[in-house]
Amino acid sequence: MAINYQERIPNNVDLGNDRRLQRALEHWQPRFLDWWQELGPEGFQTKDVYLRTATSVDAKGWATFGAVKMPDYRWGIFLADQIQDRSIGFGDDFGKPVWQQVPGEYRSILRRLIVTQGDTEPASVEQQRLLGLTCPSLFDLRNLFQVNVEEGRHLWAMVYLLHAYFGRDGREEAEDLLMRHSGSEDNPRILGTFNEPISDWLSFFMFTYFTDRDGKYQLKCLAESSFDPLARTCRFMLTEEAHHMYVGETGISRVVKRTIDKMSELKTDDPATLRKAGVVDLPLLQRYVNFWFSSCMDLFGAEVSSNAAISFANGIKGRPDEKQYEDHIAKDTSLELEVPDEKGGIRLEEIAVRSAVNDQVRNAYIKDCQVGVTRWNRLIKKAGFDFEITLPSSRFRRNIGAWAGQTVTPEGNFLSEEEYHRRHDEFLPSDEDRAYVQSLMQQVTEPGKMAGWIAAPDRGINSLPIDYEYVNLQ
Numbered sequence: 001m002a003i004n005y006q007e008r009i010p011n012n013v014d015l016g017n018d019r020r021l022q023r024a025l026e027h028w029q030p031r032f033l034d035w036w037q038e039l040g041p042e043g044f045q046t047k048d049v050y051l052r053t054a055t056s057v058d059a060k061g062w063a064t065f066g067a068v069k070m071p072d073y074r075w076g077i078f079l080a081d082q083i084q085d086r087s088i089g090f091g092d093d094f095g096k097p098v099w100q101q102v103p104g105e106y107r108s109i110l111r112r113l114i115v116t117q118g119d120t121e122p123a124s125v126e127q128q129r130l131l132g133l134t135c136p137s138l139f140d141l142r143n144l145f146q147v148n149v150e151e152g153r154h155l156w157a158m159v160y161l162l163h164a165y166f167g168r169d170g171r172e173e174a175e176d177l178l179m180r181h182s183g184s185e186d187n188p189r190i191l192g193t194f195n196e197p198i199s200d201w202l203s204f205f206m207f208t209y210f211t212d213r214d215g216k217y218q219l220k221c222l223a224e225s226s227f228d229p230l231a232r233t234c235r236f237m238l239t240e241e242a243h244h245m246y247v248g249e250t251g252i253s254r255v256v257k258r259t260i261d262k263m264s265e266l267k268t269d270d271p272a273t274l275r276k277a278g279v280v281d282l283p284l285l286q287r288y289v290n291f292w293f294s295s296c297m298d299l300f301g302a303e304v305s306s307n308a309a310i311s312f313a314n315g316i317k318g319r320p321d322e323k324q325y326e327d328h329i330a331k332d333t334s335l336e337l338e339v340p341d342e343k344g345g346i347r348l349e350e351i352a353v354r355s356a357v358n359d360q361v362r363n364a365y366i367k368d369c370q371v372g373v374t375r376w377n378r379l380i381k382k383a384g385f386d387f388e389i390t391l392p393s394s395r396f397r398r399n400i401g402a403w404a405g406q407t408v409t410p411e412g413n414f415l416s417e418e419e420y421h422r423r424h425d426e427f428l429p430s431d432e433d434r435a436y437v438q439s440l441m442q443q444v445t446e447p448g449k450m451a452g453w454i455a456a457p458d459r460g461i462n463s464l465p466i467d468y469e470y471v472n473l474q
């Protein structure tokens with residue numbers, strides 16, 4: 001059956017006039033839909049969900065709301081508007097015109113970047129596929145699905161680039177994006193973190209707060225790329241990504257709110273008492289923060305990286321909001337990094353700025369993570385409790401880079417391996433913590449009702465009331 005792609009796939013890349021590209025996508029689309037049916041959200045594929053769909057990139061069209069069954073979601077291809085006379089913003093070719101095609105010498109490195117980014121999008125859908133079965137409310141269920149369909153759209157965005165600019169290799173990579181599966185033994189997703197299932201909603205909120213924010217920073221770096229179609233694609237993805245982090249930030253806020261309400265009511269901060277009352281005690285929340293933040297630290301790669309230096313020099317991948325940096329060429333400049341010395345202490349090492357790009361991106365990310373934490377702490381303080389949620393040190397629990405394998409506390413202080421293991425449950429969620437969180441996960445689907453461990457949101461979606469039927473389960 002012929003599909004009208006103009007209608008089926010909203011786009012601003014003039015798909016209707018590119019036969020070759022249309023054919024490639026014609027071939028790929030049914031596979032995507034099969035993947036979505038098989039590994040997308042479990043149990044709700046035939047239900048109407050109140051979703052936002054992008055139908056254009058302007059302020060009017062990028063957020064069109066309406067009830068839709070997820071397999072009928074119109075996954076579109078959108079690039080942010082082209083900037084006239086855009087020039088390369090960093091590296092050796094600073095100031096020269098950006099590329100509208102892939103330069104031959106950078107083909108494989110660009111393909112690799114796009115594939116790695118693209119791989120995380122369906123991976124997260126796979127990781128989250130069972131969460132609907134334990135949703136704390138219809139409002140949250142809808143937000144989960146919104147995140148899921150948009151990650152699906154981000155996959156489309158990367159697949160578009162592969163098909164449109166990388167010929168046969170690109171088409172093969174696009175197929176492989178549907179072949180690798182999160183957690184698969186023989187064909188896993190590329191990045192380690194994306195192979196762990198997300199089996200509870202506290203983890204989902206942590207994921208959308210911390211891991212999606214890593215996504216934001218990767219997209220920001222790619223939005224600086226000299227390869228203009230990639231830059232424009234990522235710029236538009238960032239508008240959607242903001243909602244994912246909002247889900248995380250408000251989700252954690254609501255957990256905090258519910259907990260401090262119980263703490264006030266019962267006049268206690270005793271975790272055992274609070275668990276009997278069915279809420280998430282704050283030390284437990286802190287251990288989840290420690291876990292998720294530290295696993296995201298590794299996503300930025302090693303502090304010192306020659307690959308990052310090459311990508312920067314060649315104008316392939318920049319730093320987030322490159323304009324904020326003073327020196328965009330950074331040819332012979334250096335900075336100091338804290339690295340472990342061999343005597344159980346810290347020393348400063350002088351590193352070329354270009355080799356330390358990963359660390360600069362990571363630092364920008366950390367600063368951004370702090371914003372929500374400050375907000376949560378304000379809630380706690382206002383309720384009169386003496387507890388502060390903190391981000392752990394970037395040295396804590398690292399598997400990649402200068403701090404890999406060092407045993408340090410969340411505060412960043414060294415301790416022996418033995419002591420680290422002995423105090424593990426103080427730093428990170430214990431089996432008991434996880435079992436407790438799991439025990440809270442009971443599905444609530446009555447419109448407007450919330451599970452006992454989370455407060456109601458301040459407002460509904462798109463000015464609708466909180467008790468709106470965001471997912472119609474009939």
Ligand SMILES: [Fe+2]
Binds near residue numbers: 121150151154215241
């Ligand atoms: Fe995404």
Ligand SMILES: [Fe+2]
Binds near residue numbers: 151212215241244
């Ligand atoms: Fe996302």
